[in-house]
Amino acid sequence: MYLTKEEEKTLEGEYGETLRKAIEILVALGDIYGADSLIPIKSAQIAGVSYKTIGDAGLEWISDLEGKVKVPAILNPAGMDMLRWEEMGIEPDFARKQQEIIDAYESLGIRTKCTCTPYYLEGFDAKLGDHLAWSESSAVSYANSVIGARTNREGGPSALSAALVGKTANYGYHLDEMRKPVVAVTVDCELSGSDYGALGYVAGKSIGSRVPIFYMQNKPSNDELKTLGAALAASGAVALYHVEGVTPEAIRSNFERPDENIIIEKQQIADVYEASAEFTEGGLDTDIITVGCPHCSPEELETIARMLEGKSIQKEMWVCTSREVAEKCVGHVKAIEKSGAKVVCDTCMVVSPASNNYKAMMVNSGKALAYVPSMCRVASRYGSIEQCIREAGVVDEN
Amino acid sequence: MLSMRIKCRSISRGTAEGEVLLTHDSISFLGNVDPKTGEIVEPEHELFGQCIKDKVLVFPHGKGSTVGSYVLYQLIKNEVAPAAMINIESEPIVAVGAIISGIPLVDKMEKDPFEVLKNGDHVKVDAASGFVETEI
Numbered sequence: 001m002y003l004t005k006e007e008e009k010t011l012e013g014e015y016g017e018t019l020r021k022a023i024e025i026l027v028a029l030g031d032i033y034g035a036d037s038l039i040p041i042k043s044a045q046i047a048g049v050s051y052k053t054i055g056d057a058g059l060e061w062i063s064d065l066e067g068k069v070k071v072p073a074i075l076n077p078a079g080m081d082m083l084r085w086e087e088m089g090i091e092p093d094f095a096r097k098q099q100e101i102i103d104a105y106e107s108l109g110i111r112t113k114c115t116c117t118p119y120y121l122e123g124f125d126a127k128l129g130d131h132l133a134w135s136e137s138s139a140v141s142y143a144n145s146v147i148g149a150r151t152n153r154e155g156g157p158s159a160l161s162a163a164l165v166g167k168t169a170n171y172g173y174h175l176d177e178m179r180k181p182v183v184a185v186t187v188d189c190e191l192s193g194s195d196y197g198a199l200g201y202v203a204g205k206s207i208g209s210r211v212p213i214f215y216m217q218n219k220p221s222n223d224e225l226k227t228l229g230a231a232l233a234a235s236g237a238v239a240l241y242h243v244e245g246v247t248p249e250a251i252r253s254n255f256e257r258p259d260e261n262i263i264i265e266k267q268q269i270a271d272v273y274e275a276s277a278e279f280t281e282g283g284l285d286t287d288i289i290t291v292g293c294p295h296c297s298p299e300e301l302e303t304i305a306r307m308l309e310g311k312s313i314q315k316e317m318w319v320c321t322s323r324e325v326a327e328k329c330v331g332h333v334k335a336i337e338k339s340g341a342k343v344v345c346d347t348c349m350v351v352s353p354a355s356n357n358y359k360a361m362m363v364n365s366g367k368a369l370a371y372v373p374s375m376c377r378v379a380s381r382y383g384s385i386e387q388c389i390r391e392a393g394v395v396d397e398n
Numbered sequence: 399m400l401s402m403r404i405k406c407r408s409i410s411r412g413t414a415e416g417e418v419l420l421t422h423d424s425i426s427f428l429g430n431v432d433p434k435t436g437e438i439v440e441p442e443h444e445l446f447g448q449c450i451k452d453k454v455l456v457f458p459h460g461k462g463s464t465v466g467s468y469v470l471y472q473l474i475k476n477e478v479a480p481a482a483m484i485n486i487e488s489e490p491i492v493a494v495g496a497i498i499s500g501i502p503l504v505d506k507m508e509k510d511p512f513e514v515l516k517n518g519d520h521v522k523v524d525a526a527s528g529f530v531e532t533e534i
Contacts, residue, residue, distance in 0.1 A: 021498060024497050025493075025494055025498070028410065028494070029490055031407070031409070032409070032493060047464075048468070053465060054468055055465075055468065057475070058468040060472070060475060061471045061498055155467065156467075157494045157498055
C-alpha cells in the first residue's frame with residue numbers, strides 16, 4: 001500500500017501512540033483487502049457504544065486513547081435513553097458504565113449523539129460519491145444505496161481510527177467495480193410501508209452479502225428504502241443495493257441485469273406478518289410495541305403523531321428516534337407522549353437491555369424482527385404501523 | 399542451535415517469543431475464550447480447556463462477532479493474552495484486536511505453519527521485519 005510521507009511519520013509514531021495505532025489499523029485492513037492507498041473521508045459513524053455490546057474491555061480501550069478526531073464523527077445507538085434511562089427500567093450500574101463510555105468518546109471530540117440515522121443530522125449530510133467510514137449496518141446501507149455515498153461496513157475500532165486519522169483504506173465499496181449488482185431481485189407484487197421491511201427480511205436471506213438490484217412494481221420513498229436496507233443488512237449482510245429507476249447509481253449507471261434472478265411473491269411478504277405459534281397457539285400476548293428501527297425521520301414522527309393525536313394507548317409503546325430529530329419535532333413528540341407512548345432517544349429495542357423486561361414485542365421493522373428474538377430473547381411479531389398502534393390498545397380520549 | 403527463518407506478512411507490529419499452540423479451528427474471541435483466564439471455553443473447540451496465555455497461538459483466522467477485538471484487549475489487560483499470533487490469513491476482527499492490544503500478529507507464512515510448527519516448539523515472531531524464526 002502506498003503511504004504519503006505524513007502517513008509514514010504517523011505510522012512511525014511521530015504524532016503519538018493513539019494515532020500510530022489508528023493508522024496501523026487502517027493499513028492492516030488495507031493490506032488484508034488489497035487497498036492501494038488511504039483516502040480522505042467526509043465523516044465517521046462509530047459502532048461499539050452500548051455497554052451491553054462492548055463491556056468493560058471496550059470502555060477501557062476507548063478511555064486509554066488520546067487526541068481528537070479530524071472529521072465530524074458521531075456514535076451508534078447506546079444501550080439506553082441517556083436522559084430517561086430510569087423510566088426505561090435500566091439499572092443504575094449499567095447507566096453509570098454507559099455514561100462513562102459516552103464521556104470517553106466525547107473527550108476524543110466525537111459528537112455524543114447516538115443514532116443509526118446520522119444522515120438526518122446536521123454535519124452528516126452525504127452526497128453521491130462522498131467517501132465515509134460508517135459502522136451501523138442500516139446507516140451503511142442507506143449511505144451506499146439511497147445516497148450513493150461510499151462506505152464499507154466498519155467495525156467500531158476501524159471507524160474510530162478513520163475518524164482520528166481522517167482517512168480510510170481504499171477498498172471494497174469505495175471502488176466502482178465492487179458496487180455493481182450481481183444478483184437481480186424481482187418483486188412480483190405492489191408494496192407499501194412496512195411491506196418493504198418484510199421484503200428485506202425475506203430477500204436478505206437469499207442475497208447474503210452480495211450486491212442486489214431490485215426490480216419493483218412501484219416506487220418506494222426514502223423512508224421505505226430505509227426499512228428495506230435495514231432488514232437486508234440484518235437478515236443478510238447487504239451493505240449496498242440498487243433499485244432500478246429509483247436509487248441514484250441505478251439511474252446513472254444503467255446497470256446490466258444480472259443473470260441470477262430471485263423472485264419474491266406476494267405470499268412471501270404476507271407470511272412475515274403471520275404471528276408464530278407462540279402467539280397463536282401458545283397464547284402469548286404482546287406486552288410492548290416498538291417502532292423506529294432504524295430511528296424515525298421527522299416525516300415518520302409526524303405520521304405517528306397524527307395517528308395518536310387525541311388518543312390514549314393501553315400498552316407500553318416506544319417510538320425510537322435520535323435526540324436531534326426529537327428536538328426538532330417538539331410538537332409531534334408531545335402529541336405522541338400525550339397518548340402514553342414514549343419517544344425514546346439515543347437507543348432502540350435491539351441494543352437496549354430494557355427490552356429484556358418484556359415477553360412479547362410487536363415491531364414494524366424487518367431488522368428488529370431479525371434481531372430481537374436472538375439478541376434480546378423476546379418473542380416478536382410483525383405488523384404495519386397501523387397494526388402496531390392498534391395492538392397498543394388505542395382508545396379515543398373523548 | 400540451528401534455526402530457520404520463514405518469511406510472512408506483518409499485520410500487527412512487534413516482536414515476541416513463546417511456545418507454539420496450534421489449532422486447525424478458527425477462533426471467535428467473543429465466546430470461545432474466557433477473557434479473565436485466557437482459557438478456551440468452547441466445548442466444540444479443538445483447544446477446549448487449554449490456556450492461550452503467553453503462547454504463540456497458531457490458527458487459521460478469526461470468526462464471529464467484531465466484539466472479539468475488544469476481548470483481545472481484555473486478555474492483555476488481564477495479562478493472559480497470547481505472546482504472539484500466527485494466522486493462515488488474517489481477517490479484521492483479530493487484526494484490529496491484535497493492533498489495539500499490541501500483540502504481534504503475522505499471516506501468510508511462506509511455509510505452511512501446520513507443517514513446519516508443532517505444539518511446544520519455541521518460536522520467535524518478528525512482525526517488525528516480517529519473519530517467524532524456529533529451531534530445527
